Each structure stands twice: as structure tokens, then as C-alpha cells.
Amino acid sequence: MIEINDLVKIFHPGSINEVLALSKINLKVRKGDFITIIGSNGAGKSTLLNCLAGSYSINSGFILIDEEDVSNWPEYKRANQISRVFQDPLLGTCGTLSIEQNLALANRRGKSHGLKRGVKRKDRELFRKQLSLLDLGLENRLKDKVGLLSGGQRQALTLLMATLIKPKILLLDEHTAALDPKTALQVLKLTQQFVDTLHLTALMVTHNMHQALQFGNRLIMLHGGRVILDVSGNEKKRMTVDDLLEQFYKVRGEEFISDRMLLV
Numbered sequence: 367m368i369e370i371n372d373l374v375k376i377f378h379p380g381s382i383n384e385v386l387a388l389s390k391i392n393l394k395v396r397k398g399d400f401i402t403i404i405g406s407n408g409a410g411k412s413t414l415l416n417c418l419a420g421s422y423s424i425n426s427g428f429i430l431i432d433e434e435d436v437s438n439w440p441e442y443k444r445a446n447q448i449s450r451v452f453q454d455p456l457l458g459t460c461g462t463l464s465i466e467q468n469l470a471l472a473n474r475r476g477k478s479h480g481l482k483r484g485v486k487r488k489d490r491e492l493f494r495k496q497l498s499l500l501d502l503g504l505e506n507r508l509k510d511k512v513g514l515l516s517g518g519q520r521q522a523l524t525l526l527m528a529t530l531i532k533p534k535i536l537l538l539d540e541h542t543a544a545l546d547p548k549t550a551l552q553v554l555k556l557t558q559q560f561v562d563t564l565h566l567t568a569l570m571v572t573h574n575m576h577q578a579l580q581f582g583n584r585l586i587m588l589h590g591g592r593v594i595l596d597v598s599g600n601e602k603k604r605m606t607v608d609d610l611l612e613q614f615y616k617v618r619g620e621e622f623i624s625d626r627m628l629l630v
């Protein structure tokens with residue numbers, strides 16, 4: 367579904383601040399893949415997602431989505447196919463609008479007509495049904511302002527909004543990093559549930575190696591803008607955190623492991 371070929375991203379090329387963020391990345395993502403992405407700070411994880419989404423232009427290489435070259439497509443054009451959830455729970459939702467108004471906005475994604483006031487009864491029923499899947503009681507709080515919700519509830523709602531109109535690709539950049547461990551796990555389980563039931567193709571960046579192993583069917587490790595590990599299926603299932611650490615040691619030595627990455 368996604369084919370990334372020799373992708374290079376350089377920030378501030380030619381200046382003293384030049385950064386080679388992605389160095390000839392090659393990656394083929396199959397439809398239905400749920401890929402977890404790990405790597406140290408500055409490895410290029412967010413840059414990779416930003417290049418896929420079109421937020422960053424690329425310096426060389428190309429990106430195909432369903433065999434179409436989207437390398438030069440602007441972000442808004444790719445947004446019809448790609449949904450994103452970020453680390454900050456405030457980014458994906460509008461706090462001053464109600465839960466149902468937020469969902470109504472998400473329900474208009476990719477449609478050309480403008481924002482109309484009010485939420486249709488038919489839509490409200492759909493929203494109630496979808497919200498009940500989250501199992502957080504939000505289906506009874508349709509008129510509540512989103513600003514009243516906890517970070518976890520808000521992130522779960524963001525996830526629902528990102529998938530309300532099924533995207534071809536779901537990109538998650540540390541979307542549970544700002545949540546407490548229990549809530550983070552709840553949102554991660556919801557993520558897996560959405561990916562499974564909607565048969566989504568998803569890429570999820572995480573700093574947590576346990577989670578990277580627990581979720582998804584494939585794991586890639588980035589380092590210095592390169593893919594240094596790519597495991598899937600049973601090979602991934604058999605992997606342990608120790609195995610992942612061993613890979614890290616191989617590339618950089620012990621000082622390379624940041625405390626953050628070891629958080630359980």
C-alpha cells in the first residue's frame with residue numbers, strides 16, 4: 367500500500383545547521399500492517415511520519431500510496447487518505463466545542479460543503495454508537511464541551527475522530543506519551559481494536575519498547591535516519607525487550623539507551 371523509496375530528508379541543506387534526518391529510507395508497507403516504530407530521540411521517527419503526511423517536503427526519493435506517486439502532493443490532498451493523532455491531546459480536538467460538534471467536524475472530512483450549525487439526529491445516533499465502543503461513558507455526554515474531558519478521554523475521542531471516516535492510513539506519533547500508564551494502555555488497546563475492526567494500515571511511533579512489542583504485527587527501529595531493524599509476524603512475537611536492547615547496543619553502545627526508552 368505504501369512504498370517509500372530512497373527517501374532523504376535534510377533540514378537546512380547547505381547551512382551550518384544542516385541535519386540529515388532521513389537517510390535513504392526504504393520501506394514497503396502492506397495493507398493492514400500495524401507497524402510500531404521505535405528509536406532514540408532524533409532518530410527521524412516524527413520526520414518520517416511528517417514526510418508521509420506531506421507536512422515536510424522531501425529532498426529526494428519518492429513515496430507511493432496505492433501505486434500513486436504522492437511525493438509532490440500537498441498535505442491537504444493527502445489528508446483525504448491519511449489521518450493523524452499526535453502526542454498532545456489538545457491538538458486533535460477543539461475544547462470549546464461539544465463532543466458531538468467535534469465528531470460532526472470529523473464526519474465532514476474530505477467533503478466539500480462548509481460547516482453547518484447543529485448536529486443531525488441520524489448523525490447523533492451514529493456518534494452515540496461509536497462513542498459507546500470506547501467504553502468511557504462518553505455516549506451519555508454528547509453535549510459536554512471537550513475541554514471538560516481528561517487527557518485520556520480526549521485522546522480516545524481523537525482516535526475515534528481520526529477513524530470516523532475510514533482513512534487509508536493512520537499515523538500515530540507517541541499518541542499515548544502524555545497519558546498516565548493505565549490510561550495509555552487503555553488508549554493503546556483501543557488503537558489496536560480500531561486497527562483490527564476497520565482493517566486499517568497504521569504506523570505508530572512509541573518510546574516504549576514493551577508497547578512496541580505488544581502491539582502491531584511489525585516493528586521497525588530507526589537510528590540516525592535509517593531503518594536498522596524490521597521484524598514482523600512470529601519473529602516479532604518472539605522478540606523480547608532484551609533482544610531490542612541488543613540491537614541498540616550493536617549500533618551505538620550502552621550510552622545510547624536513554625532512560626525514557628526504558629520506561630515500562
Ligand SMILES: Nc1ncnc2c1ncn2[C@@H]1O[C@H](COP(=O)(O)OP(=O)(O)OP(=O)(O)O)[C@@H](O)[C@H]1O
Pocket residue numbers: 377378385386387405406407408409410411412413414
Ligand atoms: N523542523 C525541523 N527543523 C530542523 N530540524 C529538524 C526539524 N524537525 C526535526 N529536525 C531534526 O531532524 C532529526 C530527526 O528529528 P525527529 O523529530 O524526526 O526525531 P524523532 O525520532 O521523532 O525524535 P523524538 O523521539 O525526540 O521525537 C533531529 O536531529 C531533529 O533535530
Ligand SMILES: [Mg+2]
Pocket residue numbers: 411412413
Ligand atoms: Mg518525534
